[in-house]
Amino acid sequence: MMHTSAKIINTERLEEAVRESLERLPPMPAVITKVMELTNDPNCTAQELQKVIGMDEVLSSKVLRLVNSARYGFPRRITTLSHAVILLGFETIRNLAIGVATVRLLLRHGANSPVNRHRFWEHSLETGLAASALARHLRKDLILREEMFLAGLLHDLGILFLGQMFPEEYRAIVERCQSLEETCPVEQEILGMTHGEVGAMMAERWNLPPLFAEVMRYHHAPAEGLSFYYHVSAVYLGDLLSYSIGDEQPRDRMPELPPDIQRAFRLDEDAWQWCRREVEMQMDAARDFLHILQSP
Numbered sequence: 001m002m003h004t005s006a007k008i009i010n011t012e013r014l015e016e017a018v019r020e021s022l023e024r025l026p027p028m029p030a031v032i033t034k035v036m037e038l039t040n041d042p043n044c045t046a047q048e049l050q051k052v053i054g055m056d057e058v059l060s061s062k063v064l065r066l067v068n069s070a071r072y073g074f075p076r077r078i079t080t081l082s083h084a085v086i087l088l089g090f091e092t093i094r095n096l097a098i099g100v101a102t103v104r105l106l107l108r109h110g111a112n113s114p115v116n117r118h119r120f121w122e123h124s125l126e127t128g129l130a131a132s133a134l135a136r137h138l139r140k141d142l143i144l145r146e147e148m149f150l151a152g153l154l155h156d157l158g159i160l161f162l163g164q165m166f167p168e169e170y171r172a173i174v175e176r177c178q179s180l181e182e183t184c185p186v187e188q189e190i191l192g193m194t195h196g197e198v199g200a201m202m203a204e205r206w207n208l209p210p211l212f213a214e215v216m217r218y219h220h221a222p223a224e225g226l227s228f229y230y231h232v233s234a235v236y237l238g239d240l241l242s243y244s245i246g247d248e249q250p251r252d253r254m255p256e257l258p259p260d261i262q263r264a265f266r267l268d269e270d271a272w273q274w275c276r277r278e279v280e281m282q283m284d285a286a287r288d289f290l291h292i293l294q295s296p
Contacts (some may be wrong), residue, residue: 014169015192021165022198025105028206031056032101036209039094049093050085058296062100063093065292070285095150096293098208103293105206106160114171115163115180120156123180123242125286126279128152130238133278134265135230151215151231152238153290156180157202158195158216166191181243184220196220224260233261241275 034052038044053059060081067084068077078084085093131152136145159180163170173186184194199216211228215235222232240255254272265271 012192014166014190018162018166018191018193018198019201021161022201022205025202025205028101028105028208029056031059032097033207035059035097036094036207039090044090046082046085049090050082053085053093053097054081058104059097059100062292062295063088063096066092066096066289069288069292071289091144092146095146098212099150099153099293102154102157102202102206102208106157106164112167113160113163114167114174115159117160120160120180121290124153124156125283125290126242126245127155127235127238129279129282129286130241130275131231131234132238133275134234134237137271137274147211148231148234149286151212152235154199154203154212155215155219155235155239156195156199158197158199159183161198161202162187162191162195179243181239194220222258222261230264233264237261237265237267241272241279245276245279 031052035049038049038052053063063081063084064078066072067074067088072088074087078087088096128149129152132145132149135148163174169190173183173190174180176186177183184196187194196217196219200213203213203216211231214226214228215232218226218232219235219239222229222236226232237257240257244253244255254267254269257267261267
């Protein structure tokens with residue numbers, strides 16, 4: 001009995017420590033906040049947006065590197081920021097700015113973290129690509145491709161944060177799980193909260209668009225009635241598809257899915273395999289995109 005109460009007290013202390021660490025997260029840089037604000041303004045012009053991006057040397061260089069990367073494959077080299085802004089469009093610029101800022105704010109990755117960083121980002125890329133493919137071809141009227149890619153890329157940021165800030169405690173979690181897919185119940189037991197809840201709090205602290213917090217919080221259990229149900233469900237499916245790529249299970253087998261999600265995305269074996277091939281084909285260009293986000 002004593003053991004149980006000690007464990008509860010320990011969990012409560014840890015939960016408080018996690019909340020305190022989240023409060024100490026550095027704020028989103030002012031330029032990124034301004035970019036998010038402008039890209040949401042229907043009256044904003046490309047010239048205004050270009051002016052704000054030009055104030056941040058790192059963001060400017062990344063916009064130019066992105067527009068010239070394999071991910072977009074434009075035939076001629078783009079050399080001006082104004083041309084890049086017009087070609088990429090406001091949505092992509094906003095998502096790049098969010099990606100650059102969140103990755104930059106979390107790059108001080110703890111050397112003692114038990115999270116395999118390479119595998120973490122590979123899984124995040126696969127999830128983003130799968131969510132984007134599902135959105136584009138199965139619910140293309142409802143979801144923007146770039147937005148879905150970024151939502152998938154950032155869905156597990158809570159894991160990165162917890163592994164970085166609480167390496168010993170998170171090592172105890174990782175050691176009890178066969179993969180990061182299984183961490184939620186153990187996180188709840190040891191930390192008093194899950195990586196999804198932590199990620200949602202990070203998104204809220206950084207004033208990211210509401211869909212990111214909802215995707216982070218519910219990507220393991222989408223429920224009809226969520227404000228961004230299709231976004232959350234696409235990332236949930238992308239998550240499963242990524243783990244199936246790393247798995248030894250036969251490649252032609254689609255996992256058992258909740259009937260409402262299977263219906264909403266009109267998923268059958270052929271569609272599942274098509275998505276899987278899309279992810280595998282696009283991984284090199286996506287790694288290039290991630291490299292642009294992570295580089296100084």
